[in-house]
Amino acid sequence: MTSVARQLGRSPVYAQNVVATSHPLATAAGIEALRAGGNAIDAAIAAAITLTVVEPTGNGVGGDTLAQIWTGDRLYGLNASGRSPKAWTPERFAHIPQMPKRGWDSVTVPGAVSAWVALSDRWGQLPFAQLFKEAIRHAEEGFAIAPHVAYWWRFYAPKTAPTVGHWQRNPELAQSLRQIADSHGEAFYRGDLAQQAIAAAQAAGGSQTLADWAEHQVEWVEPFSVSYSGAEVWALPPNSQGMITLIALELLKRWHGPESASESGANQHRLLEVVRAALDLGYRELGDLAWMPLTPAELLDSKRLDRLAATLKPTTAAIYRPQVTPTGGTVYLCTADAQGRMVSLIQSNYQGFGARVEVPGTGLTFNNRGACFVLTPEHPNQVGPQKRPFHTLTPGFLTRNGQALAAFGIMGGPLQSQAQVQLLHRLLDRGENVQAAIEAPRWEAQSHGRVRIEPGFPATTYASLTRRGHRLERLTEPRLGGGQIIWRQPQGYVAASDPRKDGQASGF
Numbered sequence: 001m002t003s004v005a006r007q008l009g010r011s012p013v014y015a016q017n018v019v020a021t022s023h024p025l026a027t028a029a030g031i032e033a034l035r036a037g038g039n040a041i042d043a044a045i046a047a048a049i050t051l052t053v054v055e056p057t058g059n060g061v062g063g064d065t066l067a068q069i070w071t072g073d074r075l076y077g078l079n080a081s082g083r084s085p086k087a088w089t090p091e092r093f094a095h096i097p098q099m100p101k102r103g104w105d106s107v108t109v110p111g112a113v114s115a116w117v118a119l120s121d122r123w124g125q126l127p128f129a130q131l132f133k134e135a136i137r138h139a140e141e142g143f144a145i146a147p148h149v150a151y152w153w154r155f156y157a158p159k160t161a162p163t164v165g166h167w168q169r170n171p172e173l174a175q176s177l178r179q180i181a182d183s184h185g186e187a188f189y190r191g192d193l194a195q196q197a198i199a200a201a202q203a204a205g206g207s208q209t210l211a212d213w214a215e216h217q218v219e220w221v222e223p224f225s226v227s228y229s230g231a232e233v234w235a236l237p238p239n240s241q242g243m244i245t246l247i248a249l250e251l252l253k254r255w256h257g258p259e260s261a262s263e264s265g266a267n268q269h270r271l272l273e274v275v276r277a278a279l280d281l282g283y284r285e286l287g288d289l290a291w292m293p294l295t296p297a298e299l300l301d302s303k304r305l306d307r308l309a310a311t312l313k314p315t316t317a318a319i320y321r322p323q324v325t326p327t328g329g330t331v332y333l334c335t336a337d338a339q340g341r342m343v344s345l346i347q348s349n350y351q352g353f354g355a356r357v358e359v360p361g362t363g364l365t366f367n368n369r370g371a372c373f374v375l376t377p378e379h380p381n382q383v384g385p386q387k388r389p390f391h392t393l394t395p396g397f398l399t400r401n402g403q404a405l406a407a408f409g410i411m412g413g414p415l416q417s418q419a420q421v422q423l424l425h426r427l428l429d430r431g432e433n434v435q436a437a438i439e440a441p442r443w444e445a446q447s448h449g450r451v452r453i454e455p456g457f458p459a460t461t462y463a464s465l466t467r468r469g470h471r472l473e474r475l476t477e478p479r480l481g482g483g484q485i486i487w488r489q490p491q492g493y494v495a496a497s498d499p500r501k502d503g504q505a506s507g508f
Contacts, residue, residue: 010499012435015507016492019043020484021333022058022411022503025143026050029134030335031506038126040335041069044343045116045124046131051331051347052112053139053173055502057152058331058411061176061188062107062197062366063349065115066236068223068397070342070404071123075397077221077236078118079388082109084370086385087207093383099373104206106355106368108389109216110188112347117185118218123341132181139174139363142167146502148482156329156352173363190214193362200359223397224296226250229428231405234397237296238289241282242394244417246300248278249424254309262430263457265464266314268443271425272470273312275418276445280320281308282417287381288388317469322447329353330393330411334486336493342486344395344407346416396420403488406434410483410498415444419481427487434485435496442480454478 019030030043235242251274373383410419441456482501495505
């Protein structure tokens with residue numbers, strides 16, 4: 001397969017129990033958990049574990065997980081991103097111009113395993129070890145490499161990339177997953193796997209210690225929301241970039257001028273400008289919440305946003321100072337069950353295979369999330385000990401009149417909040433159905449005023465954006481991100497999966 005382009009036009013799935021993930025085998029694992037008597041939380045965990053095996057280009061056991069969970073009567077937030085080692089002082093990195101992108105000096109304490117444990121302990125109905133069944137089977141017996149996995153494997157690691165359909169086995173990873181399952185996660189943070197990982201890190205000059213890993217804990221957080229177009233849009237607080245979504249939507253509400261067709265240059269400029277303003281604010285102010293001078297409430301202050309909205313112009317692209325924006329490699333999934341529970345979950349090693357470090361005999365890959373820190377003194381996201389870096393992961397959720405409406409998310413590093421705004425505009429302002437909205441063409445604003453834009457917009461839109469000062473990079477195929485969504489119906493749900501990935505929505 002030389003291209004990931006495909007004919008768009010999947011059908012949405014209607015059912016009372018649904019799972020939508022970025023890989024069919026992960027979706028199948030979630031469905032199996034539901035049929036075995038589990039709930040939406042069990043399904044999400046089983047799917048997330050399976051994704052570490054079948055989509056290693058987007059996530060791994062050594063990555064991070066963030067989630068929003070609707071339990072039937074209220075929404076909970078889970079931040080299972082890891083902190084930096086105690087030894088990561090600013091002085092440790094003072095001799096280099098930016099944070100390392102690879103190696104152990106880019107690895108923060110992995111949070112994914114702790115997320116699976118915490119979710120299962122709090123709401124799971126199935127035994128924890130049972131949720132590993134499909135992941136272990138695929139790692140042990142093998143599975144066929146899916147087209148988009150093959151594409152991104154070539155992109156991130158061309159020398160080792162398998163071809164589409166190649167039968168892939170990872171028995172060492174199967175054994176590691178079995179240890180994690182049998183020990184309820186203890187092997188990964190305090191047992192044999194932790195000791196092997198720390199030994200490998202220290203042998204390679206890394207500063208990770210057993211104490212760094214053993215002290216890791218998830219954080220239950222209160223999601224933040226803004227009202228938009230008849231719904232409440234929810235995001236996790238920093239260090240997640242979810243605040244960027246909320247800021248952009250608040251700016252969009254303040255945009256003064258006539259409405260225009262969704263695909264028009266005027267409308268896409270409007271969306272671009274609120275997103276670029278929110279990104280600029282976010283990359284200046286966001287980081288670990290404990291080190292931020294502005295609180296989330298202050299970032300959403302009406303007067304602050306009024307002033308910012310007043311600077312946006314309907315005919316001219318604003319100019320911002322260049323920002324170093326992260327890239328990404330991520331998986332997103334959502335689940336829902338007949339009892340009304342819903343999960344929005346996102347998981348990542350960060351950049352493809354992450355830090356590219358090895359722990360012999362384990363099959364594990366580890367995040368390079370430390371690359372998201374900056375070295376700028378006094379910046380909220382400046383590297384420091386036991387600190388969470390600014391995080392691209394942002395699972396989305398919607399409510400209406402105090403009830404769950406939708407779980408949604410789009411993977412892709414800094415694209416995530418940008419794509420969420422575009423998706424929500426189509427869903428809430430334009431009333432598009434979930435499958436059409438998630439398949440629609442997108443753009444991604446980058447530094448220096450550049451905009452990567454997919455095919456599918458009218459020719460006049462590209463010309464209109466260029467006249468307004470946007471520097472367009474026109475892509476030849478739809479490949480920005482990839483997402484899933486589950487929308488609550490009067491009875492049951494409708495679910496959609498993005499053709500930009502190998503994913504699938506399924507239900508019963």
